[in-house]
Amino acid sequence: GQNIDQPTEMTATEGAIVQINCTYQTSGFNGLFWYQQHAGEAPTFLSYNVLDGLEEKGRFSSFLSRSKGYSYLLLKELQMKDSASYLCAVWDSNYQLIWGAGTKLIIKP
Amino acid sequence: GAVVSQHPSWVICKSGTSVKIECRSLDFQATTMFWYRQFPKQSLMLMATSNEGSKATYEQGVEKDKFLINHASLTLSTLTVTSAHPEDSSFYICSARSLAAESGELFFGEGSRLTVL
Numbered sequence: 001g002q003n004i005d006q007p008t009e010m011t012a013t014e015g016a017i018v019q020i021n022c023t024y025q026t027s028g029f030n031g032l033f034w035y036q037q038h039a040g041e042a043p044t045f046l047s048y049n050v051l052d053g054l055e056e057k058g059r060f061s062s063f064l065s066r067s068k069g070y071s072y073l074l075l076k077e078l079q080m081k082d083s084a085s086y087l088c089a090v091w092d093s094n095y096q097l098i099w100g101a102g103t104k105l106i107i108k109p
Numbered sequence: 110g111a112v113v114s115q116h117p118s119w120v121i122c123k124s125g126t127s128v129k130i131e132c133r134s135l136d137f138q139a140t141t142m143f144w145y146r147q148f149p150k151q152s153l154m155l156m157a158t159s160n161e162g163s164k165a166t167y168e169q170g171v172e173k174d175k176f177l178i179n180h181a182s183l184t185l186s187t188l189t190v191t192s193a194h195p196e197d198s199s200f201y202i203c204s205a206r207s208l209a210a211e212s213g214e215l216f217f218g219e220g221s222r223l224t225v226l
Contacts (some may be wrong), residue, residue: 035119042219042220043153097143097155
């Protein structure tokens, strides 16, 4: 079956750095997405990785290793507004989006 | 970026009634739109893929006669929850993929929170 694993919850301190990991086993791979979702709101797009390596976008970076079936989202200089759920999703060989359960990130002052 | 508008944002209805939710891509054409449902503290669950001009493709376990999807144009898809019951209370979210977006990014509507009394 297809499976995406990410931690259920993480806690970090304002101003610090946090890394949210995602591992996947899917039938084929056409890219990996990270979305941010605040409680009660729709997800918003953060990043898309299809090639191995690190993609940096401001305070957020996303890394992909296709051979390991692994990605991480790195958040720097954490702000209270970064408290949200972070969803990892993979496009399989049929371009069907497989979603992880999400990681709830709690930022403490 | 591309905008997807969803309406209504909130809806409360009596058990047994039907509710229609609209999803519009405002500044791009979307041949495919996706409908998701999200229960509290759970991840998004894909309900169906809506294809313009053809029948929707439903995920396993989703009743197609209960969740009617119509994708009549390249900018509008509708989800109708028929004979709604309290267990249908959920957050319904649509998304669309812009053909022009190289990354294949999905653009999400604001979501519609349905409460069935």
